[in-house]
Amino acid sequence: MIQFDGVTKRYVDGTVAVDDLTLQIPTGQITVLVGPSGCGKTTTLRMINRLIEPTSGTITIDGEDVRAQDPARLRRGIGYVIQHAGLFPHRTIVDNIATVPYLLGWDKKKARTTALELMERVGLDTKMARRYPYQLSGGQQQRVGVARALAADPPVMLMDEPFSAVDPIVRKSLQDEFIRLQSELRKTIAFVTHDIDEAVKLGHTVAVFKVGGVLAQHSTPDELLAAPADDFVREFLGGEKGLKRLRFNRDLDRQDEPGVEAAER
């Protein structure tokens, strides 16, 4: 479990990105952080692996304060996926996926075997192993990004708008496979998005942030849709019309994929 306790991030110019945040990200579940731009969701995510240091408060993973650990070592134990994949252009796909295992000093052969297994796992043809990132489509690159984050089998994964830069059809298939993957792997995942549809679809729980880094509501998608905590959340969900559409889609998803429903509740 990742636990935020009274975490605040204030920049030198005085802007507050995250304001006195207390939040639990339960083990083995997907917690989606959602909100408009400037709401501090990405800052929150990046404080977990110390890409950003909080001004006050504590963040613990399974009871251990992240600030007690060496940042580089901490990060090698946490998977990280970002919007534009951030693949290393000078390394082949298989070597990209094996990046963290190499850093951890794994045997080269073992690292590559693991990488190849992961390629299959995320739905990539292993024939692509020797290719370079520029030879792949955006969706394929994103799959490599997910595989790379999983390579050292970290218990925790941080995902920052991982599916935002691809077209809607590819996005849907990436999301569906991500749900399938998570039902097998049961990682502790913090997932940032600005897309409420994605949040409701993927999250076991959804944390809605307001501008200024204030947590407005943290609940299951069903509770969120049934009882928005305040006007801000209601408006963010698109008002009555938006809520109707989201509830309708949610019912559709349930009918489509009964497995997901079982996994969620």
Added chain:
Amino acid sequence: MNLADQIKDAWTWLTASAHWSGGDGIPHRLLEHLGYSALALVIAALIALPLGALVGHTGRGGFAVVTVANFARSIPTLGLLLLVVTVTSIGLTPVIIPLIALATPPILVNTYEGVRGVDPDIKDAARGMGMTGPGILLKAEVPVAMPLILLGLRTAAIQVVATATIAAYAGIGGLGRYIVDGLARKDYPSVVGGSVLVVLLAVIVQLAFVGIRRAVVSRGLRN
């Protein structure tokens, strides 16, 4: 002789009043130097700017431009000068031809790369608003490419100013006289003094381009 002595001697040479008047005086040599440099730069710009812009705009002939520029860059300036002097005679031509060969590649390549590299969306938007080829080139592509074009002109200008010292070998003066004559007479303060003047000129050219950049490049494109 150590560096401090070199500097001291050069300073004495530079500040001697005898060096500041007459046909072999610093002001006269400076003007000669600037004149040859400016002439070569203007001719090179007249060749390279339109050619580079056109090739960058049409996208045709890019490989040829880069190849020609590479070839021109590899021509030894001094060799070309002495060859032209030997074949014709001393005078302005043997100085200007190598300097043009020197100045053309950076202007050509930067103009070409600059215009070619303009974001396709900008060109598309310009066409969508009803601009035609020449309009797009002059009102959209060239202004956006201006920082790179100026960089090419600056590089060319500095190289020309530094290299115009060879004019002395064609018997037409310039700051190179102090270097070449000093070398022949083993008068090192003159050599170092002449070099310092050339360096100062190069620095002034640099600064001038900072000013030109302010004046010519849109504020939306700086940085």
Added chain:
Amino acid sequence: MTLAAADGGEPLIRWDWIGDHTGQLADLTAHHLKLALLPILFGLVVAIPLGLLCARWRWLYPPTLGVANVLYGLPSLALFMLFIPYFGIGSGGRADFTIIVPLTLFSLSVLVPNVVDGLRSVPDPVRQAATAMGFGTLRRLIQVELPIAVPVVIAGARVAAVSSISLVSVGTLIGNGGLGQLFVDGYSRDFTTPIIVSCVLIIALALISDGVLVAAQRLLTPWARRGTR
């Protein structure tokens, strides 16, 4: 065997002269290459760490760039002169450094900005991803950013090598210019053949070196998109 007649009926090129001087031409070519390419090698050895330092501590870059720009504006002859007191005059041995050291400085004025630009060309998501996966600053610079900078660094090395090969010939004015020796030789005898031959050889050396560097880049960066550079 005349190519064209210059004034006075003297042929522009006398082919028999070339045949009589192949040995000398070969020696001068080898020496020319040494004088021109060692500076590029030294330049890379200095520019890469220097560029890394400038990328690591950004405040270092503006003054470094300023020095590089001033170096670039120096007349090569003046810079050669500056080193005569230290390494002497003439050709071969220690005196070669009178040419090699200034040309190394010139190559730095091209290479350092290119190393820094190359390091800056690394896309932001790539840098972020590396940090987030647990690369320390140094390891990230060397294993991620430097390899990605290679195409830009080689582009700089190409410009530096071609200019260096051309600039060596200026050294002839202080008695050590590789193939440039033949310029003055021909000029003083009003004899065009050596000047043309050495010019052609210098251009050929420049173009061949350029080709070798292009090939090296293809080999070193199979990951680079074709046609972008």
